Structure formats: C-alpha cells, structure tokens
Amino acid sequence: MTAAARLAWICGGLAILLVAVAMGSLLVGAAPVSPGIVLDVITGRGPAVGTDRTVVLSIRLPRIAAAMLAGGALAVAGAGFQALTRNPLAEPSILGVSAGAAFGVVLAQVSGLGQGVVEALGLTVFGFTGAAVAGLAVYLIASSAAGLPVHTLLLAGVIVGIFFSAAITVLISIVDANRLGGVIHWLLGSVAPIPPSQLAIFALATVAGVWLVLGQARALNLLALGEEGAIELGVDALRVKRRIFMGAALLTGTVVAFVGPIGFVGLIVPQVFRMLLGPDNRILVPAAFLGGGAFLLAADTLARIVVAPAELSVGVLTSFCGAPFFIWLLRSRVARVAP
Amino acid sequence: MSALFRVQVLAALALVLLLLPGSAWAFTVVDQAGRTLTLPASPRRIVSLVPSVTELLYAIGAQDALVGVTDFCDYPAEARRKPHVGDMISPNLETLVTLKPDLVVATRSGNREEIFDQLTRLGIPVYLVDPITVGDVLRLVSELGQLTGHRDGAVAVEKDLGRRIAAVRERVAGRPHPRVLYVLWPEPLIVPGKGSLVTELIALAGGASVTADQGQGYPRMSLEAAVGRAPEIIILARHGSRVGPAALTQWQRLESLPAIKSGRLYMADGDLMHRYGPRVVVGLESLARMIHPEVFARPEPSK
Amino acid sequence: MTPLAEFRAVSFVYPRGAAGRPPFELRELSFSVAPGEVLGLIGPNAAGKTTVIRLLSRVLSPSRGAIMIGGEPASALGRAAVARRIAVVPQDVPHGFPYTVEQLVLMGRFPHAPARFFESREDLRIAREAMALTGIESLAAEPLEHLSGGERQRVVLARALAQQPRLLVLDEPTAHLDLRYQAECVALLRRLHRDEGLGILLVSHDLNLAAEVSDRLLLLAGGSAVKVGPPEEVLEETVLEAVYGCRVMVDKHPATRRPTVNVLWPDGR
Numbered sequence: 043m044t045a046a047a048r049l050a051w052i053c054g055g056l057a058i059l060l061v062a063v064a065m066g067s068l069l070v071g072a073a074p075v076s077p078g079i080v081l082d083v084i085t086g087r088g089p090a091v092g093t094d095r096t097v098v099l100s101i102r103l104p105r106i107a108a109a110m111l112a113g114g115a116l117a118v119a120g121a122g123f124q125a126l127t128r129n130p131l132a133e134p135s136i137l138g139v140s141a142g143a144a145f146g147v148v149l150a151q152v153s154g155l156g157q158g159v160v161e162a163l164g165l166t167v168f169g170f171t172g173a174a175v176a177g178l179a180v181y182l183i184a185s186s187a188a189g190l191p192v193h194t195l196l197l198a199g200v201i202v203g204i205f206f207s208a209a210i211t212v213l214i215s216i217v218d219a220n221r222l223g224g225v226i227h228w229l230l231g232s233v234a235p236i237p238p239s240q241l242a243i244f245a246l247a248t249v250a251g252v253w254l255v256l257g258q259a260r261a262l263n264l265l266a267l268g269e270e271g272a273i274e275l276g277v278d279a280l281r282v283k284r285r286i287f288m289g290a291a292l293l294t295g296t297v298v299a300f301v302g303p304i305g306f307v308g309l310i311v312p313q314v315f316r317m318l319l320g321p322d323n324r325i326l327v328p329a330a331f332l333g334g335g336a337f338l339l340a341a342d343t344l345a346r347i348v349v350a351p352a353e354l355s356v357g358v359l360t361s362f363c364g365a366p367f368f369i370w371l372l373r374s375r376v377a378r379v380a381p
Numbered sequence: 382m383s384a385l386f387r388v389q390v391l392a393a394l395a396l397v398l399l400l401l402p403g404s405a406w407a408f409t410v411v412d413q414a415g416r417t418l419t420l421p422a423s424p425r426r427i428v429s430l431v432p433s434v435t436e437l438l439y440a441i442g443a444q445d446a447l448v449g450v451t452d453f454c455d456y457p458a459e460a461r462r463k464p465h466v467g468d469m470i471s472p473n474l475e476t477l478v479t480l481k482p483d484l485v486v487a488t489r490s491g492n493r494e495e496i497f498d499q500l501t502r503l504g505i506p507v508y509l510v511d512p513i514t515v516g517d518v519l520r521l522v523s524e525l526g527q528l529t530g531h532r533d534g535a536v537a538v539e540k541d542l543g544r545r546i547a548a549v550r551e552r553v554a555g556r557p558h559p560r561v562l563y564v565l566w567p568e569p570l571i572v573p574g575k576g577s578l579v580t581e582l583i584a585l586a587g588g589a590s591v592t593a594d595q596g597q598g599y600p601r602m603s604l605e606a607a608v609g610r611a612p613e614i615i616i617l618a619r620h621g622s623r624v625g626p627a628a629l630t631q632w633q634r635l636e637s638l639p640a641i642k643s644g645r646l647y648m649a650d651g652d653l654m655h656r657y658g659p660r661v662v663v664g665l666e667s668l669a670r671m672i673h674p675e676v677f678a679r680p681e682p683s684k
Numbered sequence: 685m686t687p688l689a690e691f692r693a694v695s696f697v698y699p700r701g702a703a704g705r706p707p708f709e710l711r712e713l714s715f716s717v718a719p720g721e722v723l724g725l726i727g728p729n730a731a732g733k734t735t736v737i738r739l740l741s742r743v744l745s746p747s748r749g750a751i752m753i754g755g756e757p758a759s760a761l762g763r764a765a766v767a768r769r770i771a772v773v774p775q776d777v778p779h780g781f782p783y784t785v786e787q788l789v790l791m792g793r794f795p796h797a798p799a800r801f802f803e804s805r806e807d808l809r810i811a812r813e814a815m816a817l818t819g820i821e822s823l824a825a826e827p828l829e830h831l832s833g834g835e836r837q838r839v840v841l842a843r844a845l846a847q848q849p850r851l852l853v854l855d856e857p858t859a860h861l862d863l864r865y866q867a868e869c870v871a872l873l874r875r876l877h878r879d880e881g882l883g884i885l886l887v888s889h890d891l892n893l894a895a896e897v898s899d900r901l902l903l904l905a906g907g908s909a910v911k912v913g914p915p916e917e918v919l920e921e922t923v924l925e926a927v928y929g930c931r932v933m934v935d936k937h938p939a940t941r942r943p944t945v946n947v948l949w950p951d952g953r
Contacts, residue, residue, distance in 0.1 A: 046802045073609020093611040095637040101605045218468065227569040234568065235604070237634060260801060264791050268778050274741040275847070276767030276795035321782040324801060351595070351606030 049325050056332035060110065063336045067106050067343040072350040073097045104235040108244065109342040109356070110335035112233065112297045113307055115248045117334025119293040120308030121315075121327050122255040125262040126286045127192050134294040134308040137287075138202030142176020143169040143298035144229060145206040145213075151225050152217045166240065166299040173295025176202050181287065190283045192269075231304035231357030233342050240300070247296040252331055254289030258282045259323040266321070304357045306364040307338055313371065410528060413521070414489065414509040423530045424484035428477055430469060430496075434486045434510060434525070435460050436658035441526050441534035449480045456652070456660070474499060484508055484528075512657040515581055519543065521657065538659060545662045546585065549669050552676050553587030559672060561588035562612035562640075565599055565651070566620075567628040570607060574600045579654050582661065586668035588614065608638065614672060615640045618651035647671045686755035687716035688851040688883040689740060689770065694749035696735060710735055710907045712749070717851060722877060722884040724898030724915075726891055728928055731904040733887045737855055740885075741772050754850065767795035771844035772853045775860065776836055777828055785831070785839050786824040789815055792846030814845040817880075818872060834865030841872065851883040852876070858893060870897060891945045895919055896937070903927060919943040 043051075068084070069077050075094050082088035083098040119134040126132075134140065146168040183198040184190055210229075217225060236244065261282045264272040269279050297304065311334040312326065319325050338356065341363075345354040408420040428449035429435045435454040438447050450463045451472065464480060466472040469491050477485070477500075485500055486508045497507045508528070512518050519539055526535020561583050565571040573579035574595035583590040591610035595602060615638075617628055629648065635641050649671070653664030670677040696710040710732050717723045725733050738744040739751060742763055751758040754769050777788070792814070793807040803811075815821045818838040828836060837857065844852055854873075858866040870893070876882055888894045894901060894915075901918040903911045905927045911918045924932050924945065931948040 044802070049802075071609075072603045072606030075609070091637050091639060091642050093608055093638060096608055096635050097605055100635050100637065101608060223571075224566065224568055232569070260794065261798075263783070263787075264794060266778070266781055266783065267774075267791070270738070270743050271774060271778070273743045273763065274767065274772040274774075275791060276762075276764035276798060278763055322787065346603060346605070351603055352601050353603035353606075 045322070045324070049328065052319065052325060053328050053332060056329055056336070060332050060336045060339070063339050063343075064106050064110065067109075067339055068098065068102055070343060070347055071097065071102055072346065072353070101235050104238070104241060105233050105342065105346075106339060107241055108233050108236050108301055109339040111241075111244055111248050112301050112304065113311070113338025114331040114335035115251060115293040115297050116304065116308040116338070117311035117330035118252050118255050118327055119290040121312035121323065121330045122258075122262070122286045123290045123308075124312055125265065125323055126283060126290075127196055128266065129196070130313060131309070132196070133305070134290055135203065135303070135305060136196065136199050137177070137291055137294060138180050138199040138206065139173045139177045139291045139294045140298045140303050141203040141206035141210070142179075143173035143295050144303050145209050146170070146172020146175075147228065147299070147302070148210050148213050148225055151228065152213050152221060164240070166243075169299025170295060172206070173291065173299060176206060177287075177291040177295065180291075189280045190287070192283070195283075195287065227355065228302045230355035231302040231360075232355050233301050236300060244296060244300050247292060251289045251293035251296065252327070254285050254292065256324075256327050258285050258289075259327050262286065262323045263321070302357070304338070304360055306360045306367070307334055310360075310363060310367050311337055313367075410508070410524075412508045413511045413517070413524070416509060418506050418508060420484065420506055422483075424482075424528065426480065426482045426484070427529070428466060428480060428482040428485045429454065430466070430472060430485060430487040430492050431510060432456070433512075433656040433658035434488075434521075436656065436660065437522060437525055437538075438529070440538050440659040441522065441529070441531045443525065443529040443531045443534065446529050448482060449477060456658075472496065474503075478503060478505075486510060510657075513576060513578065515546065515578070515585070515661060518657045518661055522659075542659065542662050546665065549587075549662075549665055550585060553669060553673050556587055556673060556676070558587060558589040559613040560591050560611060561614045561616065561672060562591050562607055562610070563649075564607075564615065564617045564628075564632075565655070567617065567631065569601050570604050571599050572602050572607060574598055578657065578661070582654060582665050582668055583672070586665055586672050588668070588672040608635070612640050613643075614645045614647070616647045616649050616668070616671060618654065619648050620651040645671075685719055687718050687752070688721075688754060689885070690714075690716040690752040691736075691739075692750045692752065694739065694746045694751060696739060696744065696746050696748075698735075708732070708735070708907065710739075710746075713904075713907070713909055714749075715902050715909060715912060717883050717885055719850065719883055720877070720881050721900065722873075722886060722898045724894035724901045725885060725887045725904060726889065726894050726901055726918075727904035727910075729889070732907045733904055734855070735907075736904070737772060737853055737887060740770060740853060742766050764795040764798050767847060767849075769849055770851045770853060771847040771849035773840050773844045773855065773857060775856050776833075777840065781828050784825055784827050785815070785820060785842075786811065788828060788839060789843045789846050792843040795847060810848065811842075811846045814842040817845055817876070818842040833860050834862075834868065837861060837865065837869060838872070845876070845880075849882070851885060853885045853887070855887050856889065857886070858888070858890060866893070873897060891919065892937075895942050895944065896940060915943050919945055 069080055073093070075097055079088065079094050080098055083095050088095055116134055120132070123132045123134055123137065124130055147165050150165055150168040180195065180198045180202050184195040214222065214225060261272070261277045264275055264277050265282065273279050312330050315326055315329045315333055319329055341359045342356045345356045345359050348354060408422055409417060410420070411417050425446050426448045427438070427446050429438065429447060430451055432451065432454045435447065435450050436456050438444055439457050439460060444459070447463060449466045450460055452465055452468050454460045466477045470493055482505055484506050487497060488510050490511065500507050510521055512521050519542060522535050522539050526532045563573050563579055563583060565573060565579070572592035572595060573590060574592060575597050577598055580590050580593050591612050592602060592607065615632060617632065632646055633641060640646060649667060650664070653660050653667065691713050693712045693714055694710060695712055698708045708730065725736060727733055735744070739746055742758060745759070753761060753766060758766060789811045790803050790807065793803055793811060797804070812821065815824060818841050820835065820838050820842060823831065823835065828839065831839065857869055861869065873884065874897070877884055886894060886898060898915060900913060901915050902909060903918050903923065910927055911923055919934050921932055921934050933946045933948060935944050935946055936942070937944045
C-alpha cells in the first residue's frame with residue numbers, strides 16, 4: 043500500500059470516529075432532549091422557537107465545534123513541536139505562548155480595562171495579543187546569528203512561560219473576590235458556546251496553523267537525522283524551524299484565546315498516534331488533528347454530563363488523564379516514542 | 382442637711398440613673414451565630430464590615446454610632462464619607478484599631494474567620510450576623526435597634542418593610558407563577574439555589590425559580606441545564622458596573638429561546654437583591670414588576 | 685574536466701574558539717576532486733577535516749574564498765541542488781532514530797523533489813536499487829535500532845546513493861567497525877567507484893585505509909594543506925613525523941604494494 047493510500051485510510055477511519063463522537067455528544071447533555079427531537083432540529087424540521095432548539099443549536103453544537111477545533115489544534119501543535127525539538131515531552135504550553143495568551147485574557151477580565159473596550163473587542167483579542175507578545179519574545183530571545191537553536195528555543199519558551207504565569211499569579215492575588223471565581227474558571231479551560239462569527243475565525247486560524255505545520259511534515263521527518271544531517275539532504279532547517287514555531291504558536295495561542303488553557307492534549311495525542319502509526323509526520327499530523335479533536339470532544343462531553351446539572355471544566359478532565367498517562371509511558375517497553 | 386436625707390437623695394439619684402434608657406452597667410446580647418457577648422454599654426463606636434448592616438444602621442437612624450465601613454459600603458451616599466477600613470476579605474487591622482471601636486459587626490459569609498479571632502484577641506467584641514431569609518432581615522433590624530438603642534427607628538423600619546412585602550404578596554396572589562431563571566453570574570453560571578434570599582424573593586414576587594431545587598446558597602449550573610428547564614423569564618444580575626453588556630448580548634444571541642423571543646430578558650440591580658438590607662423590598666418590588674408586569678404600573682424591559 | 689568539487693583559497697573561522705585557544709581556522713585551503721577520483725583527506729584531530737565536509741555540504745559558509753560544485757559556485761546553488769550533487773555519508777544515525785531502513789533510504793530522495801509531499805513511484809524504485817547495491821534489501825522494513833553497526837553503515841550508504849550524487853563524501857566510514865565490516869566497506873566502495881563512476885572524498889584518520897583506497901591524498905594540518913599527491917608522495921616519514929608528532933616508518937603493503945604507515949611506539953622512558 044502506498045503511503046498516500048495509507049494516509050487516506052487512516053484519515054477516513056478517524057474522520058468516521060470523529061463524526062460518531064460528535065453525534066453522540068449532540069445527543070447527550072444536562073437538558074433532557076430526546077434523540078428524535080435532536081434529529082429534527084438538525085435537519086431543520088423542528089419548531090423555529092423552543093428551548094430544545096436553543097439547547098441543540100446554540101449551546102451544544104457550537105461547543106462541539108469548538109472542542110473539535112481546539113483538540114485538533116493542540117494535537118497538531120504538540121506533534122510539530124515534539125518533532126522539532128526531538129523531545130517526546132514537549133508540549134505546546136512549553137512555548138510560553140499559552141501563558142502569554144492566558145495573561146492577556148486575565149488582565150482584561152481583572153482590570154475591566156474600561157468596560158467598553160473589553161466588551162467591544164472581546165476577550166479573544168486580548169488573548170491573541172498576549173500570545174503574539176509571548177511568541178515574539180521567545181523568538182527574539184532564541185534567535186541568533188547561528189539561526190534558531192532548538193535548545194535555546196525550548197529554554198526561552200520555558201522562561202517566558204514562567205514570567206507570564208507569575209504575572210497571572212500577581213493578578214489573581216489582587217483581584218477582588220467577586221471576579222476571582224470567573225478568572226479561575228476561565229483558567230481551567232472552558233468550552234463555552236462561541237458565536238458563529240468567532241467560530242469561523244477560530245476555524246480559519248486553526249486551518250492556517252495546521253497548514254504551516256503540515257507543509258513542513260516531510261522536512262520534519264528529515265530533522266530526525268539531526269539538524270546537520272537534514273541540511274546535508276537539502277533541508278532549509280531555519281525555514282522549517284520558523285514555520286513550525288509560527289504554526290505551533292498560532293495554534294496554541296488561538297486555542298487559549300478562545301477556550302482558555304487546556305493541558306495534556308498536545309502531549310498525549312501525538313504520543314499515542316506515534317506509537318500506533320509510526321513516526322512519519324506526514325501521517326501523524328493529519329491523524330493527530332482528527333484524533334485530537336475526537337479526544338477533546340469526548341473529554342468535554344464527559345465534563346458536561348458527569349456532574350450534571352453542574353459541569354466540570356474540560357481542563358480538569360484532561361489533567362486527570364495526564365499523570366496516569368505519563369506513568370504508563372515511562373514504564374512501557376512498547377513505547378518507542380522518540381520523534 | 383442631715384446624713385439620712387443625703388443618703389435618700391443619693392438613692393433616688395441612683396434609681397433615676399438606673400432607669401434611664403441605655404445606661405445599664407452590663408449589656409448582654411446574643412448574636413445571630415448564637416454567641417453571647419457582654420458589652421459594658423450600648424455600643425457608641427461601631428465598625429461595620431457588612432454593607433447590608435451599614436445600610437440598616439442608616440435606616441434605623443443609628444449612623445452616628447457608625448465610625449468605620451468597608452470599601453463596598455456605598456449606600457446611602459453619606460456612608461461613603463465614613464472612614465474606610467478596606468475590603469471585606471482583608472480589612473486593614475491597624476486602621477480598624479485606630480478607630481477605637483467598641484463593637485465590630487461582621488458576617489461569616491463575606492468576612493474571614495481569622496479576623497474575628499484577631500479582633501477578639503485585641504479585646505474588640507465582634508457581633509456576627511448571618512441572615513438568610515427575608516424574615517432574618519426583619520429580625521436583624523430589631524436586633525440592631527436593640528443593640529444601638531434606636532428601638533423606635535427599628536420598629537418604624539420593620540413596619541414599613543413588612544407593609545411593602547405584604548402589598549406585593551397581595552397583588553400577585555392567585556396569579557400563575559411563571560418560570561424564572563435568575564443569573565447571579567454569567568460565567569461560570571451561578572444561580573440561586575435552595576434557601577437563598579433571591580429564591581425567596583422570586584417566590585414572594587409571584588414567580589417560580591427554575592433553580593430552586595439546586596444546592597444550598599448560590600451553586601453553579603451548566604448553561605444547558607438552566608436553559609433546559611424552559612424559563613419564561615430570564616433576569617441578569619448587575620453587580621455595580623461589572624456584569625455588563627457582554628453578558629446581555631451573549632444571552633440575547635439565544636434567539637430561539639422563548640424568553641428571549643418574547644422579550645422577557647431583564648437586568649436587575651444585584652445590590653438590591655443580594656444584600657440583606659432595607660432595600661430588599663426595593664429588589665422585591667422590581668422583581669415583581671418584571672415577573673407580573675400586568676399587575677404593576679411600570680414594566681422595566683431590558684436596556 | 686570540471687572538477688566535481690573545488691575549494692579556492694577558502695578560509696573559515698568558527699565564531700567562538702574553545703576556552704583560551706584562538707578560534708579554529710581554515711587557512712586558504714585549495715583543492716579539487718576530479719570526476720571518478722577517490723581523494724583521501726587525512727590529518728590529525730582538529731586539522732579541519734570535519735570543517736571541510738561542513739563547508740562542502742553548505743552547513744557552513746566560507747568567510748573568504750569560493751567553493752565550486754560541478755563548476756558552479758556553491759553559494760549560488762540552493763541547498764537541495766547541492767544535495768543532488770554531493771551526498772555526505774555520516775558515521776551513523778542519531779541515537780533513538782525511529783524510522784525503518786526503507787524510510788531512511790527514501791529520505792535520500794528529498795533533494796530531488798523537496799516540494800513533493802509523498803515520494804513518487806520512481807523515488808521508490810531508485811531507493812530499492814540503492815538498497816540492492818549495498819545488499820540490504822531484505823532489511824527494508826526493519827527499524828534501524830535493530831541493526832548491527834555494519835548493517836547501519838550500509839544503510840546510510842544506500843541513502844547517500846539514493847541521492848544519485850556525483851560525489852560521495854564519507855566521514856570516517858570505518859571508525860566504529862570491526863575488521864570484517866571494514867573489509868566489506870572497502871569492497872563496497874571499490875565496487876561503487878568502479879561500476880557507478882562515483883567520485884569519492886574519503887575523510888579518515890586511518891592512514892592505511894586511505895592509502896589503500898585513494899588515488900590521491902590531501903594531508904591537512906592546522907587548517908592548511910600540507911601536502912597533496914599520490915599516496916607514496918604524501919606518506920613520507922619526515923612529513924608525517926612533523927604533522928603527527930610521533931615517529932613512524934613507512935613501508936609497503938605486502939600484497940598491494942601501497943604505502944603503509946607503522947608507528948614506532950615509544951617505550952615510555
């Protein structure tokens with residue numbers, strides 16, 4: 043079977059899985075809506091006004107879309123970053139970009155920077171700005187005459203991340219009690235219903251980021267030979283590093299801006315698929331996108347129904363998966379996961 | 382003057398002094414947390430760490446005994462001119478102590494326990510209030526009246542509040558109770574649950590809160606679960622200027638929701654309904670206007 | 685005939701020298717590799733041999749002078765173009781390399797169509813041919829970690845052949861191999877040189893291997909060319925002693941009559 047055919051089969055299978063999870067997620071929730079009514083609403087046969095319609099179309103559906111996009115984006119960012127740094131522990135949050143985005147949003151929430159400004163622009167703009175500032179800082183710190191050395195990139199990302207996390211802690215300590223709950227709730231990651239126009243921007247940014255990473259997938263494979271080895275085969279290593287960094291930063295910043303910081307997806311999903319499908323990034327990246335979307339969607343669905351009528355933050359669930367996964371990874375002989 | 386006559390005069394004076402109101406030598410009260418406090422006299426220098434209590438003290442006419450308030454004590458306007466000791470969670474102890482209070486009024490739901498211990502250790506008595514129901518509020522009025530010696534003022538306030546509550550009850554009596562969703566905070570969604578003041582107010586105003594069976598106090602709920610209970614009326618609480626237009630537009634986007642479609646989305650002044658002060662009746666009246674506009678003269682649509 | 689590769693008065697300085705010592709330099713190095721020639725690059729450690737490879741493959745750029753590849757200046761050629769003409773064979777793959785043999789050999793096709801997402805059928809055919817040339821077709825689906833040192837050597841060589849270069853650059857090809865694989869390697873190189881007409885630049889610290897296989901030798905020391913010419917001329921006792929700082933005797937190989945260098949081991953007194 044050619045590699046292209048294999049890719050088609052894998053993506054087809056994962057796409058079916060994703061659709062199945064999405065349909066399941068549409069049918070369950072805290073509000074009692076029977077499957078028949080859900081189908082009616084989806085196919086446009088239901089009443090034009092009604093709580094069921096609101097629940098299915100305005101609450102569940104946008105949430106499902108956001109979860110799929112966020113999961114896919116984080117997984118691709120993780121896959122790209124792990125291949126770039128040749129480090130299986132690399133997670134998109136190491137880039138420092140998510141801390142920057144989180145800081146932007148928390149700052150807006152806490153200071154209510156002239157309420158009008160914040161409301162007009164929306165929190166997401168602040169998230170994006172924070173992400174851009176952090177990303178730029180990391181890039182400038184790490185880049186030198188010698189190009190963009192990977193270990194310096196990692197270090198710079200960690201440092202910038204620590205800086206913004208500390209800044210967030212300062213903000214939390216001075217915010218008044220009323221708003222604290224809201225800020226903490228956001229910091230755990232919340233896939234709240236996003237209006238269609240914003241969802242479109244989310245989707246576009248995700249596609250752009252995935253495109254940046256996927257475009258370099260073949261060159262990423264060659265990077266496993268070491269940077270010199272790749273250059274000797276004609277790879278423009280600096281260009282690859284820049285594109286992957288930008289793509290991963292864009293994807294991570296977008297997710298944090300729209301749904302808040304969600305951990306572990308970018309770490310777990312690429313690892314699992316690498317074990318199942320092999321290290322070829324041309325197959326791994328698309329698979330991670332679809333699989334990551336399904337994974338986060340499943341987690342979010344669980345978060346919605348497990349303590350109904352209240353709900354958990356999806357970040358809580360993914361964190362719960364994190365530690366056991368790490369332990370299993372360390373102890374597993376099967377895991378040949380060096381990208 | 383003979384010695385006997387002098388003794389009699391002194392005894393008469395002593396008797397008169399004893400009978401003068403508010404001049405008891407020892408003063409024992411039990412606060413709403415069940416603690417017994419012994420004060421040397423009726424308190425003349427009170428620091429209030431609870432905005433509701435500040436409002437009540439003004440309402441019963443005891444504001445002269447008030448020497449310190451929190452940053453949140455913003456009603457009535459004169460209250461803001463009193464010396465500030467900081468916020469409710471961490472008031473400045475030094476500032477507090479320099480005010481030389483003989484009583485501090487605080488609450489377990491809003492102030493921190495450590496402050497009570499610190500104040501007690503400094504020899505400053507702490508009077509805890511913990512009103513949950515409307516009835517508790519009325520009782521608090523009379524207790525504060527007793528505490529400060531303004532019993533007449535307290536009685537007047539009690540009567541007025543009682544009268545207005547009864548008026549609302551009468552006018553909505555016998556009417557069907559529409560389902561009401563009250564949004565205390567939009568994100569995360571916080572709603573009034575069992576035994577909370579807002580739940581009671583909604584019931585008094587002739588509505589049926591869809592979240593009345595949720596946990597104690599003000600629990601969280603998922604948006605879907607709240608919407609799934611098909612509220613006919615949705616009320617968003619405004620906290621000062623903080624929960625602003627964004628929350629409104631977010632809810633207005635749910636166009637297919639019956640409550641939104643029929644225009645029954647309202648904003649309410651949170652301070653009226655979450656404080657256990659004299660303005661709860663104002664809150665009650667505004668709720669009643671939203672829930673039963675057909676009975677009251679001026680309906681207040683969402684802005 | 686246009687040389688496959690040519691250094692014209694190339695100078696290079698590493699940006700930072702090791703503690704205390706001045707930054708390492710290549711000084712005005714000039715040499716060329718003719719088509720179909722085997723040039724052996726020898727010299728002590730830190731003589732600049734690795735630097736030459738890096739400059740050739742465009743990992744580094746010269747500070748002064750020009751490098752010509754197939755008659756064209758290297759700076760004008762893109763990296764992929766260079767990789768189509770010159771293939772560098774490393775000593776091994778990095779530790780923990782996760783790909784299979786066939787996947788690695790296919791990587792050698794990258795410079796021919798870097799914009800392609802997947803390799804073409806033609807690429808697959810060329811890769812299989814390269815594997816056949818080095819005798820590893822049966823190992824195609826094996827992960828590299830499962831192979832022995834000698835087998836891995838043949839795999840990286842196959843990858844270089846898949847690049848279809850004119851010039852093969854071998855970086856210490858026998859460094860970690862035992863005698864058997866060293867012999868196999870020499871046989872393979874000779875066959876490739878003879879059958880495919882490849883030019884070879886062999887970098888080695890094994891003087892006798894270099895003498896055996898090379899048409900000419902270039903002796904490098906301290907960043908400069910000390911001597912260049914046929915092995916008998918270059919491997920001369922006084923020259924070697926001056927460069928390596930130890931006493932040697934140069935003899936003739938009993939079978940091939942090529943020069944062999946024998947060290948006069950000091951007795952420690």
